[in-house]
Amino acid sequence: MKLVSAIITTHNRKSLLAKAINSVLTQTYSKIELIVVDDASDDGTDLMCLSLPLKYIYIPKEESCGGNHARNIGIMNAMGYYVAFLDDDDQWLPEKIEKQILLMEKGDYELVHCGKYVENISSNGKIKRIALLPNPLDGGWLNRRILYRICCTTTNILVKRQALIDIGMFDENIRFWQEYELSIRLAQRKPFVYVNEPLSIYRVDRNDAQRLTNKYFEWKNTVKQIYNKHENLYKQMAWLEKVHYRGLILFDSAYRCKNAGLYYKAIYYYTQWFLINIFLKIIDNKNT
Numbered sequence: 001m002k003l004v005s006a007i008i009t010t011h012n013r014k015s016l017l018a019k020a021i022n023s024v025l026t027q028t029y030s031k032i033e034l035i036v037v038d039d040a041s042d043d044g045t046d047l048m049c050l051s052l053p054l055k056y057i058y059i060p061k062e063e064s065c066g067g068n069h070a071r072n073i074g075i076m077n078a079m080g081y082y083v084a085f086l087d088d089d090d091q092w093l094p095e096k097i098e099k100q101i102l103l104m105e106k107g108d109y110e111l112v113h114c115g116k117y118v119e120n121i122s123s124n125g126k127i128k129r130i131a132l133l134p135n136p137l138d139g140g141w142l143n144r145r146i147l148y149r150i151c152c153t154t155t156n157i158l159v160k161r162q163a164l165i166d167i168g169m170f171d172e173n174i175r176f177w178q179e180y181e182l183s184i185r186l187a188q189r190k191p192f193v194y195v196n197e198p199l200s201i202y203r204v205d206r207n208d209a210q211r212l213t214n215k216y217f218e219w220k221n222t223v224k225q226i227y228n229k230h231e232n233l234y235k236q237m238a239w240l241e242k243v244h245y246r247g248l249i250l251f252d253s254a255y256r257c258k259n260a261g262l263y264y265k266a267i268y269y270y271t272q273w274f275l276i277n278i279f280l281k282i283i284d285n286k287n288t
Contacts, residue, residue: 001031004097005080005161009070010088011039014048016203021052023091029098033079037070068170068178071154075161075169083161089203090155096199100158103195110163110190111183113138113152115198121205129201134194146187147233148245150252154179155200163189171229176215176222184230204259216256216265223249240283247276 006024010017017036024034034054038045040061049056057073075083082101086092096114104112115133122128138151157179167185174181186192227234237245254269 002081002101003079004029004032004082004084004101004158005074005078006032006034006084006086006097007037007071007074007078008035008086008088009037009039009067009074010041010045012041012043012045013088014041014043014045017045017088018048019091020086020088021049021054023093024086025053026094027092027097028095029101032097035074035077037074039067039070040064065172066175068172068174071178072169072172075164078161080161082158083164084158085154086200087155089205091201091203092155093199093201097158099195099197099199103193104158107193108190109193111157111159111186112193112195113156113158114195114200116153116156116200116202117198119201119203121203131198133196133198139192139194141191142183142187144233144237144241146184147230147237148241148248150177150180150248151183151192152179152194153202155202159186174222174225176219177226181226181229184226184233216253216260216262219256220253243276243280247273247280250276 006027008017008020008024010020021034021036024032035057036045036049036054037057037059038049039059040063046056046058055077057077059070059073071085074085082104084097084100100112100114103109113134115131118130118132120128120130134151135149137145138149142149142151163186167182167189170178171181183192234245250269250273254266254273257263257266257269
């Protein structure tokens, strides 16, 4: 049984963090080390973590460099053969790691992901949960397809630690779409595989000022940054792949504008995405 290092990064979310920690400690897979990387919290997170069976790493405020820096510190301090990530406002279902390990070890893979429950919390506090399963296109060789598909979120991946070391871990200059950019590099090495069921709870709270999903304009700059970094790969895309990529950008633009309260922009982007989606369906029908 191989050791799995579960890495939670956190900042001033003690009450939510407690639920995330509990979801790791109650996994059916027993060989897990839990690492909490605290990015300069001042809400008593340290006292709570020091009382629990986990490895606690504190980053002082003057050394804070963002979430990817915190994740990389977790990776460098991990002892596991595999690494799995969990955001402090999300949770794992009890069998997540066990089911991912079973699938990972059936083939020559470095990354396995899974489905999730999306828990939307509206501005008036109402909670709506929906299940999202992986798309069949998000498995196998994705070295080209990964450019226009976000196949998984950080909370849903289990990956070989050495693979992360080999590709340089998370890019600390990127604040959004970190799992997308990381997956681009990993997808050039080995095929991906997924567990076809929801094994995590992904929380989206529009009232949470900390959540990066709500920060549209910063995300837009990051998209350009990722494109410039992997420009050689993007330029190899066929024209239809470029249409798919444009659809990805439009859909996420609309989603983030909606979360940020930029409703007119959201409608504008949703309309463009809808038209592109119709075009792609027409092309698919012609090819079948």
